[in-house]
Amino acid sequence: MPQNTMLDFLNPVLNRHPERIKAKVEIYTWQTCPYCIRAKLLLWWKGVNFTEYKIDGNEAARTSMAERANGKRSVPQIFINDRHTGGCDDLYKLNSQGQLDNLLSQSA
Numbered sequence: 108m109p110q111n112t113m114l115d116f117l118n119p120v121l122n123r124h125p126e127r128i129k130a131k132v133e134i135y136t137w138q139t140c141p142y143c144i145r146a147k148l149l150l151w152w153k154g155v156n157f158t159e160y161k162i163d164g165n166e167a168a169r170t171s172m173a174e175r176a177n178g179k180r181s182v183p184q185i186f187i188n189d190r191h192t193g194g195c196d197d198l199y200k201l202n203s204q205g206q207l208d209n210l211l212s213q214s215a
Contacts, residue, residue, distance in 0.1 A: 118154070125154020127208070131215035132157040133186040135172040139163075142195040143183040149198060153211060188215045 118125065132155050136143035150157050162168040162182070169180060176184040176191050185192050187210050192198065201207040 123152065123154055124208075127212045128153065128155050129214040130155075130187050130211045131189070132211070133160065134158070135160045135162055135168075135176075135182055135184045137161070137163045137182050140182050146183045146185060146195040146198050149202060153207070155211060187211065188213060 117123075132150060134143070134146060134150070134157055136147070136159055138161055147157070147159070160168065160172070162172060172182075172184050173180045175186065179194070181194060183194055185194065185198055192201065192210070198207065201210065
C-alpha cells in the first residue's frame with residue numbers, strides 16, 4: 108500500500124486530522140533539547156507543517172526569539188499564527204484542555 112494511502116487510512120483511526128490544520132506554526136529549538144523534541148513530536152502527530160528555527164549557540168537568534176516571546180529565553184518557544192503560546196508544557200496543556208486543535212484550525 109503506498110504511503111499516502113496508508114496515512115489516509117490510518118489518520119481517522121488514530122484521530123489525526125492534518126487536513127484541518129490551517130495555522131502558521133513556528134517553533135524555536137535547540138537540536139538536542141528533549142522538550143523541543145517532545146513539542147515537535149506533538150506537532151508532527153497533529154499533522155502540523157511547522158517552521159523550525161534551530162538556534163543552537165546563536166545568541167542573536169536567541170535574543171530575537173526572546174523579543175517575540177515576552178522575554179522568555181528557554182526553548183522551545185512556540186508561536187501559532189504569530190501569537191506566543193509558550194513552551195512544551197504549555198503546548199501539551201493546550202492539547203489536554205482540548206484547545207490546541209481549535210488554535211491549529213484557524214487560518215493565519
